[in-house]
Amino acid sequence: MELRHLRYFEVLGKTLNFTKAAELLHMAQPPLSRQIRQLEEEIGTALIDRDARPMALTAAGTFFLEQCTQMLSRVREIQDAALRIGQGQRRWFGIGFVPSALYGFLPELIRRYRLSSLDVDVVLSEMTTVQQADALKAGRISVGFGRLPLDDAELVCEVIADEPLVAALPLKHRLLKGGKPTLEQLVSEPFILYPARPRPSYADHVLQLFRAHGLALSNVIEVNEMQTAIGLVAAGVGVTLVPDSVQRLKRDDVVYRGLKTRNVTSPVIMNYRRDDASPDLQRLKTLLAALYKQTASAD
Structure with a gap:
């Protein structure tokens, strides 16, 4: 299954008309029909009720259309952000986190970071600590907040709270x-x-x-x-x-x-790449230190 299959089905699902969908997609109707058939065969169920008049989606098709729309919307957001970053208009900063971190300091830290970094696209990703290690080394996130110590020479793992x-x-x-x-x-x-x-x-x-x-x-x-x-x-x-x-x-x-x-x-552990000396990461660390100092004073 490829993105083009999702795009084809999204247009067809919204128009419920092969002829109109083919026109919007700038393609002939027979190839579009074949692509939708291939998609249904790969999924293993019918998405289109072709016997209905007018044409309708099956229950599986209705569900699949909703998921396609959400996924393609996210893909378009990623494409737009990548374009802005590539053109030097914006920078990107990814934060990975375990769910329990959202009940502590992390929401306030993110709020402060976004206010102080208006030229940075902050991307949030829920993931386990082990997943954060892989994402950091692959460059998918810039920093992670987890609860397990990582034994990896490429990463710095700072315990910021117990x-x-x-x-x-x-x-x-x-x-x-x-x-x-x-x-x-x-x-x-x-x-x-x-x-x-x-x-x-x-x-x-x-x-x-x-x-x-x-x-x-x-x-x-x-x-x-x-x-x-x-x-x-x-x-x-x-x-x-x-x-x-x-x-x-x-x-x-x-x-x-x-x-x-x-x-x-x-423990609450902040993980980042050992060789990362970027100003964006340093800004986050400075904000985190200030936040903990403020919290300690209040306590």
């Missing part, structure tokens, strides 16, 4: 009656671990924390997203550990409780 972990418990859970819970108490509960993949990830960090205290989880439920884990906690399925800043994700049916066990934390 965030306490808190227990996320269902409303009226029995552990809420006894003050702060311990890791030992959490082991006896069904534990919701995330992300299930890709690994290694924050999930492995949590497992290591239990092992460091001589504990092993025996009843584990794996999910891919933190929001899913918290949703299952709300449903009473189990408990989990989340970074302290996630408490900003307020829910009436979930209670966040600090731990009695000491040194249960998760």
Whole structure:
């Protein structure tokens, strides 16, 4: 499947007329029909109901058209940004991040960076820490914010915070009656671990924390997203550990409780290429230092 197939289908899906779509695409109708047939064969299902009068999309076709439109819109944005950068009108700065970073300092850092860098296109990409390493070395991002240390000579990995972990418990859970819970108490509960993949990830960090205290989880439920884990906690399925800043994700049916066990934390790590001396990265680091100094003064 190529981009041209998506473009052909987008035009056909919006016009629902092979003749008109072919005119808009500056091609003959027979080749367009063959391209759409090839697309349907590759997907394995019909996208066009050719027996309908007037022609209509199948349910699969309606879904595929929506996805095509979103994808092609993003492609056009990328093309426009690349053109501006290539012409020297704009610079590009990519930031990779793990989802939990969005509940801490990162949104404010991004806001300040964008205000101070009006000539820079800031591109945000959600990715795991391991994915950030590959993206940095491939040049797809300029900096990453993760939670796992990376052993890579090409990268600098600076721990900028060591965030306490808190227990996320269902409303009226029995552990809420006894003050702060311990890791030992959490082991006896069904534990919701995330992300299930890709690994290694924050999930492995949590497992290591239990092992460091001589504990092993025996009843584990794996999910891919933190929001899913918290949703299952709300449903009473189990408990989990989340970074302290996630408490900003307020829910009436979930209670966040600090731990009695000491040194249960998760680092926030800034990753960037060792040879990157660009002014844009230096500006981000300066803003980050100022933000943490301001936060420390407020605390």
